[in-house]
Amino acid sequence: DVKVTQSSRYLVKRTGEKVFLECVQDMDHENMFWYRQDPGLGLRLIYFSYDVKMKEKGDIPEGYSVSREKKERFSLILESASTNQTSMYLCASSLQRWFGGYYNSPLHFGNGTRLTVT
Amino acid sequence: GQQVMQIPQYQHVQEGEDFTTYCNSSTTLSNIQWYKQRPGGHPVFLIQLVKSGEVKKQKRLTFQFGEAKKNSSLHITATQTTDVGTYFCAGFEGSGGSNYKLTFGKGTLLTVNP
Numbered sequence: 382d383v384k385v386t387q388s389s390r391y392l393v394k395r396t397g398e399k400v401f402l403e404c405v406q407d408m409d410h411e412n413m414f415w416y417r418q419d420p421g422l423g424l425r426l427i428y429f430s431y432d433v434k435m436k437e438k439g440d441i442p443e444g445y446s447v448s449r450e451k452k453e454r455f456s457l458i459l460e461s462a463s464t465n466q467t468s469m470y471l472c473a474s475s476l477q478r479w480f481g482g483y484y485n486s487p488l489h490f491g492n493g494t495r496l497t498v499t
Numbered sequence: 500g501q502q503v504m505q506i507p508q509y510q511h512v513q514e515g516e517d518f519t520t521y522c523n524s525s526t527t528l529s530n531i532q533w534y535k536q537r538p539g540g541h542p543v544f545l546i547q548l549v550k551s552g553e554v555k556k557q558k559r560l561t562f563q564f565g566e567a568k569k570n571s572s573l574h575i576t577a578t579q580t581t582d583v584g585t586y587f588c589a590g591f592e593g594s595g596g597s598n599y600k601l602t603f604g605k606g607t608l609l610t611v612n613p
Contacts, residue, residue, distance in 0.1 A: 421508075422605065423587065423603050423606050424542070424589075424603040424606075425603075426601075426603075429600065437600075439600070488542070488589075488601065489544070490541040490543070492541050
């Protein structure tokens with residue numbers, strides 16, 4: 382069974398702090414993703430990575446950066462946390478599969494990190 | 500960019516009633532996935548639809564993918580309290596889009612009165 386582990390379930394940080402959210406997956410998945418989830422807004426993609434050291438911006442990358450030095454680990458970095466970054470952060474991973482010309486693979490999510498910035 | 504709209508946002512039913520959530524994309528999708536998130540939990544993959552007009556069933560759940568591959572639906576027959584949660588659709592865009600990126604709908608929160 383795929384396991385995606387996020388380092389913290391709850392986190393409280395102060396405005397201006399540098400925040401690291403860590404995610405590790407144990408199934409050798411190529412793709413890894415960071416989403417944030419807010420009431421009424423659903424899941425919004427922040428960044429994703431399809432290979433080690435590769436990253437691509439999602440829909441809302443502003444104020445965030447990522448790091449993928451090893452295949453199993455994908456880190457989300459808030460360079461200077463702000464109150465509008467208070468949210469639930471979800472990490473996910475997936476296999477790269479080729480099906481009829483497109484990559485299709487279910488996402489496996491971690492349990493999430495609820496971050497509060499005060 | 501691609502947008503995926505999902506309706507309704509909320510649905511409250513009596514146990515035993517049916518439930519349907521609808522998903523519409525602004526662009527043609529190569530495939531669509533459905534996820535369920537229980538209260539306090541994380542999204543869990545339910546199913547993937549790939550072919551135009553495809554219909555798949557999982558017990559009381561029926562999933563459909565439209566002929567034009569721009570819309571999809573999830574229908575639950577005779578809801579139970581265990582069906583409570585938020586149901587999300589998520590689509591991979593067709594040609595020209597990022598093949599790694601799923602776009603999620605905002606989800607439909609289903610509550611069931613026992």
